[in-house]
Amino acid sequence: MKVISLHSAMLTASLAIALALAGSADVSGRTAPRPRVSSKIEYCKDCHGASGQGYHGYLIMPRLAGQTSEYFENQLRAFAEHTRERALFINMARVHGMNPEMRASLAAQFRGLDPSPFGGGPRHLVATGKQIFQEGAPESNVPACAACHGPEGQGEGPNARLAGQLFPYTVNELKNWSSKRGADSQAAIMAPIARALSESQIVAIAAYLSYLK
């Protein structure tokens, strides 16, 4: 009896060790804990700002706060599937890799954050940017941004929230839309619009959005 219980204890122990090892060790030899949502949120915030307001490091890491859940999850999937930012010096698929449940949890968390926008765009262009955002640019057949992104830039479903987005991020995305976003169907809608906008129009729209609450 004693032998049996010892045996089963050993079996349990070896099982536990095997399970712990299966929990995967990364390059550093450190054993990865089970991914917990709270730890992953901190990880996101390490780059995207302590309240998800965005951060301009070497890369421009966009504001996540208040983002629509559908857009948020779509972007994480696009990174994982190498359709977004495939040419970047950082392996975005690995950095943003996680399972769909984690994506959904993070999306819900960041959706609920509402820090003040960073601002940062040239103030004198805000009025021009607002006009293009609300009415489009008829001379180049650019539709009003508000038509899809909402009158306050708050986003809707797969269409991103733009309000409060970092000025240099919006500029960078619009100027390099096709190479950064690939041929994803949602991104494809934006491609001709981004192409039709002049650089000064892009800067004006980005300036307006950088202050928008």
Next chain:
Amino acid sequence: MKFIRLKITILVLLASAVSSLAGNSIRNCTWCHGTSAQGFANAPRLAGQSPLYIENQLLSFFVHARDNPLSAQYMWAAAAGLNAETAHDLAVYFSMLPPEPAQDGNKQLIAMGQMIYEEGSPETDLAACAACHGPNAEGVRQIPRLGGLSYSYLKRRLEDWGEGYHASAEPPMPRIASKLYPEEIEALASFLSFVP
């Protein structure tokens, strides 16, 4: 054309920095940081560092916000007599000097350090250093250049954060550094010391 204008701007800046600085100010720095500002012992390399970063550090020594023991021991007094203009001029001056990599880390840890630097460790929720410090650890604006700093300085600095010092750093650094395991610090400091 743009390049030439940039060069002229640099020369003008350099000239104005040097002329407005008493030779003593620079000598007070190079006394510890090395005669060509390449760093010496505990004192980090200043040559080639991002000017805004140097300026911010001098101000944070001045107000005692950068509070690790070596800073308190040496730099609080060294920065006590600085005004904002001199801090700026010193920062510009040292940023213009050509840097040499220290290359004093453990070569065997370079690959591991590079992996952490470039991709972090997403499995354990550690962010990639490169996202802020750049693909070649060159730094940008107020974010410091890390490539080629000495192993011992980088290691000490990362450890200081984990021990709760350096309130002056931007929000993410104390948090990220305190997630690092000792072997990750060794690897990062080793890798970075060899980055040209």
